[in-house]
């Protein structure tokens with residue numbers, strides 16, 4: 526049996542980042558991948574999503590400006606867009622695999638534990654002094670009759686021909702982003718939302734504003750509604766809701782969340798503890814078994830499941846394993862955004878949590894008056910900031926065409942906590958970009 530200093534299961538952002546760092550140490554390393562090399566983000570997640578959003582945002586922004594300097598609005602050509610998307614992304618798994626093969630040993634197949642230090646891949650066994658689990662999430666599939674007719678985010682991101690009518694089940698990131706994209710290209714879209722709101726975790730007021738804007742663009746939200754069954758009706762699919770109503774569409778997307786890839790790992794063979802939320806780790810990212818670690822989406826840590834967080838955990842583990850850093854992991858201020866149109870983004874304390882808390886002051890700014898958003902005819906662009914008792918910025922939420930970038934401008938301010946005087950002394954952004962307007966609003 527071949528032995529390695531490190532075995533990493535999974536080559537997504539978490540596994541990839543760690544492999545890159547470990548490969549430079551001269552220690553022996555085996556990377557194991559059962560699916561697409563590079564994992565979710567670059568193949569079927571963030572990267573193709575943000576690539577598609579370029580055309581979608583351009584078209585929707587131009588439609589918003591008809592009669593205000595734009596004569597002919599742009600239209601999304603979905604089929605053409607997918608052709609250019611495929612040309613860019615289809616070769617990435619092979620290219621990533623080639624990078625790995627230059628970096629370390631590679632085993633292709635799903636890894637499973639034989640014991641705490643032995644991994645089996647396609648019948649071959651490997652010993653690892655340290656084993657790192659970075660196997661990520663996959664789309665959840667609703668357990669309802671006809672579930673085989675449901676599609677997921679991976680399918681939508683490689684959908685060659687645009688359906689005339691699509692139904693999304695769910696109101697999270699995936700549903701809102703991808704529903705916006707298909708609707709922008711001309712697809713009629715219905716969304717079945719189990720509760721009374723979308724984008725849980727974001728500021729509720731702005732989530733409702735998002736619903737209002739999408740509704741005005743023709744998307745239909747069905748609240749307190751989910752799918753009980755789906756059935757094939759000729760070429761189309763009929764969804765029966767929990768209220769007994771029926772909706773017939775060309776394409777149905779199960780966007781009911783993502784679940785950890787634990788089953789194939791045979792974790793019980795090594796005594797590694799996990800739950801339906803993922804693999805349990807301590808504040809050093811060690812699992813219940815010494816020498817076995819977990820990073821990225823696969824952990825049950827109550828933090829956003831994002832590429833940025835996956836890479837941060839990889840970097841933390843590298844510093845612990847190689848450099849001997851022993852500090853427990855403390856998560857920094859994490860910026861999050863849903864890249865629909867408009868975007869919604871936030872960092873730090875949510876205004877909803879701060880509203881009835883005397884430690885905080887919540888202030889809303891209407892961004893639509895500034896020339897930047899006025900030029901885009903963004904009439905509902907808003908920023909809500911949260912200050913603590915020392916007038917330090919501790920939270921920010923925004924809805925608007927460039928909310929993700931705007932909030933990213935504020936992430937260092939929230940994370941580093943400069944005083945307002947220090948802030949004014951040390952920071953002067955370029956003008957008249959939006960950052961200047963936002964910073965101008967915040968000077969106190």
Ligand SMILES: Cc1cc2nc3c(=O)[nH]c(=O)nc-3n(C[C@H](O)[C@H](O)[C@H](O)COP(=O)(O)OP(=O)(O)OC[C@H]3O[C@@H](n4cnc5c(N)ncnc54)[C@H](O)[C@@H]3O)c2cc1C
Pocket residue numbers: 534535536537538539540541557558559560561562563564565566567569570571572574634635636637659660661662678699786789790820821822823830831832833835864
């Ligand atoms: C549609 C979509 C859009 C997203 N947009 C964003 C965004 O805008 N911003 C953001 O920050 N995040 C976004 N995310 C989330 C982001 O993709 C994930 O947080 C990130 O990919 C997690 O990285 P990871 O390495 O933990 O897992 P993954 O990227 O899921 O990689 C895990 C890898 O492990 C492999 N694997 C599984 N089981 C085994 C096994 N037993 N043996 C070997 N290999 C195995 C899998 O095949 C996979 O390649 C998005 C996700 C989706 C689905």
Ligand SMILES: NC(=O)c1ccc[n+]([C@@H]2O[C@H](COP(=O)([O-])OP(=O)(O)OC[C@H]3O[C@@H](n4cnc5c(N)ncnc54)[C@H](O)[C@@H]3O)[C@@H](O)[C@H]2O)c1
Pocket residue numbers: 667694695696697698699700702718719720723724751752780781782783829830831861862863864
């Ligand atoms: N922009 C981004 O950063 C981005 C984009 C996409 C995905 N992601 C990551 O991927 C994760 C998964 O995104 P997602 O949208 O798949 O999940 P999510 O958890 O954000 O949303 C799931 C939705 O499905 C609904 N739902 C759950 N179970 C249901 C059921 N049984 N019946 C009906 N509805 C049900 C929930 O109420 C929710 O509205 C995100 O949490 C995030 O970490 C991030």
